[in-house]
Amino acid sequence: MAVIEGVMGYYDGTGDDGFGSSSYEIAVKTDTPVLLIVNGGGCSASVLAVMKGFKELVCDSMIAGFIINNVTEMTYRYIKKLAAKYFGRNMIAGYIPKLPKECLLSSRHLGLVTAGEIDNIDDIISKTVDIIRPCIDIDMITDMAGSINNPYMPGDSGSYEKAAAGGGTHSSHSDSSDGMPVIAIARDDAFCFYYQDNLEMLQSLGCTVEYFSPLADEPVPEYASGLIIGGGYPENHLEALAANKITSESVRKCIESGMPCIAECGGFMYLGRCIDGKNMTGLLDVESSNTGHLVRFGYVTVTADRDTLLLKKGQSIKAHEFHYYDSSDNGAACTASKTNGRSWQCIHAENNIFAGYPHMHFASNMGAAEKFVRSCGEYKRLKMR
Numbered sequence: 127m128a129v130i131e132g133v134m135g136y137y138d139g140t141g142d143d144g145f146g147s148s149s150y151e152i153a154v155k156t157d158t159p160v161l162l163i164v165n166g167g168g169c170s171a172s173v174l175a176v177m178k179g180f181k182e183l184v185c186d187s188m189i190a191g192f193i194i195n196n197v198t199e200m201t202y203r204y205i206k207k208l209a210a211k212y213f214g215r216n217m218i219a220g221y222i223p224k225l226p227k228e229c230l231l232s233s234r235h236l237g238l239v240t241a242g243e244i245d246n247i248d249d250i251i252s253k254t255v256d257i258i259r260p261c262i263d264i265d266m267i268t269d270m271a272g273s274i275n276n277p278y279m280p281g282d283s284g285s286y287e288k289a290a291a292g293g294g295t296h297s298s299h300s301d302s303s304d305g306m307p308v309i310a311i312a313r314d315d316a317f318c319f320y321y322q323d324n325l326e327m328l329q330s331l332g333c334t335v336e337y338f339s340p341l342a343d344e345p346v347p348e349y350a351s352g353l354i355i356g357g358g359y360p361e362n363h364l365e366a367l368a369a370n371k372i373t374s375e376s377v378r379k380c381i382e383s384g385m386p387c388i389a390e391c392g393g394f395m396y397l398g399r400c401i402d403g404k405n406m407t408g409l410l411d412v413e414s415s416n417t418g419h420l421v422r423f424g425y426v427t428v429t430a431d432r433d434t435l436l437l438k439k440g441q442s443i444k445a446h447e448f449h450y451y452d453s454s455d456n457g458a459a460c461t462a463s464k465t466n467g468r469s470w471q472c473i474h475a476e477n478n479i480f481a482g483y484p485h486m487h488f489a490s491n492m493g494a495a496e497k498f499v500r501s502c503g504e505y506k507r508l509k510m511r
């Protein structure tokens with residue numbers, strides 16, 4: 127079994143093409159049965175109307191079953207009995223009771239507080255499992271999952287399994303003398319927004335991915351010939367990032383020596399002169415500050431208006447913007463456009479840098495990842511001369 131992550135409500139997506147990019151569309155494309163969790167709090171039989179609406183909005187909703195959230199056992203039994211009548215079969219695989227405070231995960235701007243920042247996350251999960259486990263019909267769920275032969279599930283050669291086993295995900299003593307480039311990834315509580323896909327794609331192109339932590343004042347790993355600084359919450363760690371000179375000097379030295387660098391959103395802000403007045407690396411002449419509201423949000427297509435590290439003029443890549451901060455200069459090497467027709471300039475493409483607010487998704491243009499890896503390879507060869 128695998129859990130496929132979706133966003134917001136089941137049919138919520140870009141809205142441009144039916145239910146474009148929604149969890150529903152992903153279920154259809156991957157031929158995956160769906161177990162929909164519906165909120166039953168504050169109502170009883172009315173939740174059946176919600177379930178029926180979700181199930182019958184389209185002719186094949188892919189919904190194989192439901193779990194009712196936020197109800198008592200008594201209400202659950204009542205709904206389950208009624209559901210058999212209205213759906214003609216048992217489609218409810220259990221319920222989730224009202225959870226105690228200590229099981230709840232907190233949110234902040236941009237969504238949930240990330241798991242890596244919650245010290246007792248394992249305890250919270252175990253406690254939640256202990257509560258939920260007796261309320262869920264696992265056999266029924268296994269039957270739903272076992273009834274399909276999904277070609278997208280990782281098999282023996284699945285990259286996800288390899289990654290989980292540590293196959294190239296992290297290597298502390300990478301070979302720098304031959305082979306493919308080592309890509310350094312800044313990763314900690316300040317820089318935590320990465321598409322796992324992107325990292326695996328770099329690995330599938332032969333690169334080794336190595337992590338370092340700006341919050342722990344670590345330098346860019348010695349053997350690296352490419353650098354990625356992802357998004358996240360640098361604004362929550364300004365004192366440390368401003369004080370951590372080993373990282374900032376190392377990032378500066380690498381980039382000034384020509385190392386190809388992608389910096390996205392929070393990572394882009396870190397390459398600037400300052401965030402909310404606190405000094406950062408100063409590699410870009412940019413100041414970033416909190417606007418107090420969502421500045422840009424949603425899926426975009428980023429098209430290059432001139433040649434850049436990732437895209438040649440005219441080429442595009444799909445990306446995503448999600449930020450409260452804004453900068454004095456967001457770059458103008460590319461144009462980001464939404465399906466609703468809105469567009470704006472973005473991306474600093476000075477020499478070896480590709481930096482700006484969009485988070486790029488390589489699977490939408492593998493050529494961009496290949497171009498980045500080629501540049502890292504060239505940098506590596508130059509360095510070895």
Ligand SMILES: C/C1=C2N=C(/C=C3N=C(/C(C)=C4\N[C@@](C)([C@@H]5N=C1[C@](C)(CCC(=O)O)[C@H]5CC(=O)O)[C@@](C)(CC(=O)O)[C@@H]4CCC(=O)O)[C@@](C)(CC(=O)O)[C@@H]\3CCC(=O)O)C(C)(C)[C@@H]/2CCC(=O)O
Nearest residue numbers: 132133134138139140234235236237420423424425446448
């Ligand atoms: C159309 C909207 C979309 N939201 C998506 C996915 C996610 N949204 C998250 C969160 C936490 C928020 N989304 C809102 C911005 C909310 N989302 C919308 C709106 C309905 C309209 C946005 C727009 O047209 O510009 C919007 C509500 C609104 O009336 O503005 C948010 C404000 C909802 C709320 O809490 O009230 C909220 C932002 C919170 C904040 O300000 O910090 C998710 C994180 C939820 C999740 O994880 O399930 C998620 C983010 C996923 C991601 O990283 O992409 C859609 C379904 C993708 C869609 C956007 C489509 C698009 O424009 O491209």
Ligand SMILES: Nc1ncnc2c1ncn2[C@@H]1O[C@H](COP(=O)(O)OP(=O)(O)OP(=O)(O)O)[C@@H](O)[C@H]1O
Nearest residue numbers: 133134135165195196197222223224225226230231
């Ligand atoms: N069974 C439960 N017991 C107690 N609180 C709950 C339960 N289910 C949800 N909540 C709380 O209700 C709020 C909204 O829950 P909901 O399930 O709508 O979240 P969500 O779908 O993750 O929201 P979002 O659309 O923001 O991603 C959250 O604060 C969550 O902690």
Ligand SMILES: NC(=O)CC[C@H](N)C(=O)O
Nearest residue numbers: 357358391392449450451
């Ligand atoms: N997507 C990001 O990296 C977000 C950066 C920053 N936390 C902001 O809200 O602007």
